[in-house]
Amino acid sequence: MAFAITQNCCNDASCLSVCPVNCIHPTPDEPDFGKTDLLFIDPRSCIDCGACADACPVDAITRVSRLAPDQVIYAELNADYYRDRAADHLWYAPKFPPPNVHDIGRISVAVVGTGPAACYAAQAILRTSDARVTFYDRLRTPGGLARFGVAPDHQGTRRIGEHFRSLFVHPRVTMKLGVHVGADVEPASLADKFDAVVYAVGADVDRTFDVPGAELTGSMSARTLVGWYTGHPDVAADVIDLTGIDRVVIVGNGNVALDAARILTSDPDSLVGTDIAPHALRALRSHRVREVIVLARRGPEFAAFTRSECQALVVRPGVEVAVAGSVDAINGLPLSAPASALAGAPVVSLDSLPTDGRRIVFAFGASPVALTGSDRVESVDISIGGDVVSVPAQLTLRAIGYRGSELPGLPFDPETGTIRNVDGRVVDASGTPVPGTYVVGWAKRGATGGIGDNKLDAEQTVDALIADAPARASKASLRARLAERIGR
Ligand SMILES: Cc1cc2nc3c(=O)[nH]c(=O)nc-3n(C[C@H](O)[C@H](O)[C@H](O)COP(=O)(O)OP(=O)(O)OC[C@H]3O[C@@H](n4cnc5c(N)ncnc54)[C@H](O)[C@@H]3O)c2cc1C
Ligand SMILES: NC(=O)c1ccc[n+]([C@@H]2O[C@H](COP(=O)([O-])OP(=O)(O)OC[C@H]3O[C@@H](n4cnc5c(N)ncnc54)[C@H](OP(=O)(O)O)[C@@H]3O)[C@@H](O)[C@H]2O)c1
Ligand code: SF4
Ligand code: SF4
Incomplete structure (x- = not known):
């Protein structure tokens, strides 16, 4: 009878790794990924094992026979994605390299923000290294737009908050809530205190x-x-x-x-x-x-x-x-x-x-x-x-979209309303990386995409952070270089 993916799907791809028959697409390696609202289950191949439904953090996957009347259309939408594709179509098999634990020592990383992008970045850092993470947020309640954006009647989607909350009590995590970076503490002092800083500050103003x-x-x-x-x-x-x-x-x-x-x-x-x-x-x-x-x-x-x-x-x-x-x-x-x-x-x-x-x-x-x-x-x-x-x-x-605002002390691109970066490495106006300084989420790519879209985006940035870590300069010189790049 097959399972189907429904409205709540936020494209975070968590279900792909558990499907024994590779019947959930598009995968991040396929050209459609990020262009569809949802991922889709091929009803011709699904063996009804239910593993994907257990893995989904927002309860988006249901057995077709149990779809509520207003969700029945999703059986058709899932099947429709495969309509012009033969069942034996050569799909890209999703790639799941085992998470390498990189030997970068117990470095300390500040993550500024506690929204989805911050959480996915911290998850990737904690999973792949021995680093410690300190979250900063200007609000006293963490979660970013997962808490203060996702509509209250989207209870399934808001469940992603529970998934993220487990991070906030992780033994290698420290929470600093009610601290506004740029007002209460300067980026330069974070650069001084931490081996790396990841900005996940979202986009908090309106388009004009x-x-x-x-x-x-x-x-x-x-x-x-x-x-x-x-x-x-x-x-x-x-x-x-x-x-x-x-x-x-x-x-x-x-x-x-x-x-x-x-x-x-x-x-x-x-x-x-x-x-x-x-x-x-x-x-x-x-x-x-x-x-x-x-x-x-x-x-x-x-x-x-x-x-x-x-x-x-x-x-x-x-x-x-x-x-x-x-x-x-x-x-x-x-x-x-x-x-x-x-x-x-x-x-x-x-x-x-x-x-x-x-x-x-x-x-x-x-x-x-x-x-x-x-x-x-x-x-x-x-x-x-x-x-x-x-x-x-x-x-x-x-409701014409959001834009990022300039965070004093960090390079900003007024055209895109983002922190200036190349693939998550913060760069100055000449394109030179600001050492130890990274960005994820809406602050990195602009105010577009759902919760799950921030996952791969954050993992790309964390890959850069980990690749840079062994070559990192001492904290003292980091502060000096940041000041030099931004002309302060
Ligand atoms: C109204 C609305 C509803 C949405 N609903 C859905 C949905 O139902 N499903 C879905 O998939 N996607 C939804 N989205 C999209 C989703 O919320 C975003 O993709 C996601 O929140 C972006 O994550 P982010 O971490 O980059 O930013 P945010 O979630 O905005 O997080 C930024 C965090 O940084 C903190 N911060 C900002 N500046 C500072 C500073 N200077 N110092 C310290 N902390 C700071 C903020 O307080 C906040 O906690 C919605 C978006 C909006 C606007
Ligand atoms: N349930 C969910 O999954 C959910 C909920 C909320 C938000 N989100 C995601 O969050 C992101 C942001 O959503 P959003 O709704 O804020 O922005 P959005 O998807 O970018 O939509 C902005 C809308 O404003 C219009 N617009 C922009 N400038 C305008 C102007 N000057 N005059 C008139 N119209 C103008 C755009 O029209 P044009 O298309 O013509 O430019 C578009 O219709 C999106 O990726 C969205 O999918 C997801
Ligand atoms: S939200 Fe994630 S786990 Fe759930 S169906 Fe969508 S991609 Fe799969
Ligand atoms: S029910 Fe099992 S076979 Fe079907 S899509 Fe989910 S994980 Fe794959």
């Missing part, structure tokens, strides 16, 4: 958005909404007041936009028992948002969300999912295209509210041209299909 009226009350970043419903310590409980808000317009159609649309239209009872912040649950109970419009500046073939996240929206009872404009381009998409989950959706006009229940409307080829209102947002002028439609809305969220 230049639309008249963007400064009005009621126009904010989706990052604020996310921090509000996850209980981020930087975000005040009263920053969002849903009173009088019937319609919300979200700009951007990545997975953050879909998280925001889903939470705002959820039946509050379905959020009880999740990790949602109590103030957010109270607000969602006391006022009901009737419609969320998700604006994508490009067509459905360029949708930034993943299919699994869109699929999760269309199967919810009590929330209609509709499309503004034509649905023809959507109906022609292949099953693997993210927006194909919207095939057959009803078409509605942007300025009509649902008569009953709640609704999410996807508008493709649509951009805001102005936000208007006397002292707060009252409506959004939206350009779509050559017309400008004025749509009453009381809250506008920018």
